[in-house]
């Protein structure tokens with residue numbers, strides 16, 4: 415299969431909620447370069463279908479997440495406006511394959527950040543907002559099993575996100591050690607703190623800006639940046655109630 419056909423297959427898997435076999439199993443020469451090209455092609459396909467880019471996500475930026483899926487390298491993907499779940503909204507299981515939720519920090523900038531050479535100071539000086547967030551990942555591969563190349567081609571399993579309304583910018587000094595927990599049906603299933611993300615989630619934004627520069631892309635003002643899961647992701651099924659609790663705000667949904 416060529417990269418265009420693989421991108422079309424993965425987009426169909428997303429649209430039809432039907433898992434497909436791992437690419438790397440059948441395309442034995444499938445490289446990281448191919449995987450990035452497939453991700454870019456799937457983004458073009460989405461935009462040709464009328465979708466709009468909301469921003470970018472970093473994935474596998476914490477040890478918990480890396481161990482979760484047995485892939486040990488941070489990766490990036492794109493997020494579409496249609497992925498956004500409004501606060502208090504519901505998550506439709508009919509539109510998912512085998513979804514999982516993870517607590518994240520979302521960042522919004524007030525000016526363009528273009529690498530290479532972006533530093534932590536550049537990110538701090540461009541901050542518009544830092545928000546409690548959650549991401550829904552839903553691998554398009556059977557059994558949620560993949561290699562690095564597969565998951566990059568599959569847009570890093572991106573499937574949904576929710577962003578809170580409390581801007582934590584004034585609490586930047588305390589951000590990294592804020593205690594958060596994930597509850598499923600009332601029971602605590604994960605706990606963590608933003609420092610699990612590369613030691614500081616803003617470093618994830620640095621890494622994103624510099625990696626986008628390799629493709630002459632940048633982070634634009636107003637884009638939502640998901641910095642990566644703080645804990646292992648939590649699988650959920652129909653009727654499960656998920657709550658991601660921060661000291662300042664709770665993000666929640668019921669899967670329907």
Ligand code: 0L1
Pocket residue numbers: 471472473474475479482483549551552553565570571642643647
């Ligand atoms: O956001 C993430 O960390 C996801 C990266 C891909 C692995 C997964 O599907 O959990």
Ligand code: MG
Pocket residue numbers: 471472473474516518549551640642643
């Ligand atoms: Mg994530």
